[in-house]
Amino acid sequence: MLAASTALPLHAFNFGSSKKLKIALVGTGIRGITFWGKRLVDQYSDIIEFVGLSDINESRLAYGKKYIAVSCPIFTDFEKMVKDTRPDLIIVTTKDSTHHQFIIKGLEMGCDVLTEKPLTVDETKCQAILDAEKKSNKNLIVGFNYRWSPYATKIKELLMNKTIGDLVSVDFNWYLNTYHGASYFRRWHGEMGSSGSLWVHKATHHFDLLNWWIDSEPNEVFAYGDLEFYGKNGPFRGDNCRNCNHAKECDFYWDISQDEFMKELYVDHEHEDGYIRDNCLFREDIDIYDKMSAQVKYADNTTLNYSLTTYSPFEGWRVAFNGTKGRIEASQDIPYHKINTISEAEKHTNEMAQTNKEELSYEPIIVHKLWHEHETIQVPMEKKGHGGGDKRLQDKIFKTTDTEDPYGRTAGIRDGAMSILIGIGARRSIEQKKVIQISQLTDLKPQKKR
Template sequence: MTTSRRKFLTSISMLAASSAMPIHAFDFGKSKKLKVALVGTGIRGITFWGKRLVDEYSDILEFVGLADINPGRLEHGKKYIGASCPTFSNFEEMVKTSKPDLIIVTTKDSTHHEFIIKGLEMGCDVLTEKPLTTDETKCRGILEAEKKSGKNLIVGFNYRWSPYATKIKELLASGSIGEITSVDFHWYLNTYHGASYFRRWHGLVESGGSLWVHKSTHHFDLLNWWIDSEPSEVFAYGDLEFYGKNGPFRGKNCRDCEHTANCDFYWDINKDKFLKALYVDHEKHDGYIRDNCLFREEIDIYDKMSAQIKYANNVVVNYSLTTYSPFEGWRVSFNGTEGRIEAWLDIPYNKNVAVDQAAMHAKEMEQAEDQEFHIEPIIVHKLWKDYYTVDVKTEKSGHGGGDGRLQDKIFRDTQSVDPYGRSAGSRDGAMSCLIGIAARNSIESGKAIKIESLTDLKPKIKRS
């Protein structure tokens, strides 16, 4: 075993073992590049975990294999990434042939477990996009596979790494409002971003586990990290009242629909050269339609969601997700024994500015380094005293600046200690998706769901 490989295994083990202590990122050494294989060449795979790695870290890593079930998208993805490695339609063949050190999983959510488990069993460390998985059975399988394999799993939570989210963590950890007692957290998806989920495979529970899992896992991970505890019980409500069968009309897809003149949600994917080249040009291979009608009958996920989450340390959270808001943004408020913190992003009327909602979402998703910065406030109220404002320098691109910071910690910043514990392992991935899974089960059963009833994990009162 080479020195660089030994360092890699040691550091990745530290990272995955616990995110509650200061952790060094991977230390690959300089004598040998890290061998990376990617499975899933959709948009997140070829951009953030593909091209960006080639552009930013080619001196320390190299792609040795790409895999996907769609041969057209696979070859297009290889060119877009700028990789010179072989491509494979069979995942196991790729692993056996290319012998990667690290496998990155960016497939459909419902298949994450297949590649995570197989990768671990075949002797590789694995990094997966969120969510970890879509139901409790798959979650148990992943946790058991990691334990048996002796290998390690990392979950790519990026929101923790944004400067704004980090400042909230810093204020809470410093005791600025004493002990946290309750939290209100509300996320609003606009009719550009929110609607997009209902066009895609995310609109089916069997594929994405519902937005309780695919989208809200981001938010639940932030809550677990901010509160520094783990969830113990969830009760939830949800319904499908806007999209799906509730629509006034429906068509085959946006390109082939007789209602384009009357539909406020009409979207011409062919005008987006990137998406056309990635999806439309290759849909003949697997039948995946990227611009499906968001009023189609088969949609079975919720479009309005509300949950109450009780934590092991007795903090109570009120959470909601709206998928058809006029604007995109979020609010969070923390009540404590010594005060209250209020924070928000992208609430347009708070700044009295007009916002192009479509352009805002595109900006968040782009990977180019943001040269435009904004100052966003966090309000800290103290009992018996006046409030004060904490101004935070923020970015818009790359999920609020979180994307680049996450990858720098994983692949470049090998020596510094992170005082905020932002690196996420399998337990973090499980505890975030299990809240969404519990919420979904609660709606179906009408009962509160204990987190420890879903897996062998027992919620910790304190993460750190």
């Protein structure tokens, strides 16, 4: 049953009728009100309607309603919202450590659920979600957008076609720059209990891509990690950036009051729940890792070498696939590979943007077969909306639900679980200083083929 849920049948989405899909959103932070809020209203209002918004912060909730531009009621009580509005689909964009509460309750109350990544933050909560999904007759979708970018899809196509034979090993390195990387340490993501660390919150994106590309499931993981740059390692610290005595000497100083949107979304409402968006990067209570590396062995015997750096001079990534007949190399945003048109400070903002007006560009994938010269494949590229993945993911969910996807990009509960279990296993490996078996974390047993 769980294996079948990877190929997700969204039976409740009856777009062929005159009835619009009723959506309720819980969590009105930036991802909730932009990508899963305003963009849905702008692009799909002919087939969907928001029937309710929920958040623990009533002030931010009112702002979110205005920003999304909907007329639905707002609720600080999630269960009341579901009972009163009877949505078809609940979208969960709350703090990571609370995802399980709304996923499980939504399924129990008879709704399909779409959750932002990560599925949840630890193995106990993951098992509770698996159990709830088994008991329900509803669907759980995980919003993995990276799969849907044309560049990632081209890599999948080459691997599916056995361009380099059978896959043997993979090397994957992700670099967060000192703008985007630092942003995680300013907020609740820097606390293990809230985010599960970047092994889960951020790397779930990467592990899902890898599971999908490799077409197998992780069997065991061994990892290293440490906190050596942010948190207690800083040369000084303050309450938050806007009130800091070290503003002139801190390379990471960020004045949130100069960003009108961030001020209106967070600063204007922090009096209600105490959520400070511009916390000091060097505060003592940061307890996640800022450097991470892991080795993962898959059920089909493919091995993965993975690393994540959170304070790199540039933002980008590299991946290399080694096969029995050759090697594929791919990368994004490595600055000395090409002339960049945007600064490091602008990269994340550009990636998150949802506008469709963009000049077409091309990025190379290198294919090197044994006994042959390498070949360069130029892939048409988009930068905005996570490489074009955002809009393609939403089109699949809301417009082309029944259209067969040869690349299997729709992610269900098993995909969501397997992606976080690598990160959770990596955390446990660091804590226990040993190899962690994925099968010992939940009742899911890794399969050779997804």
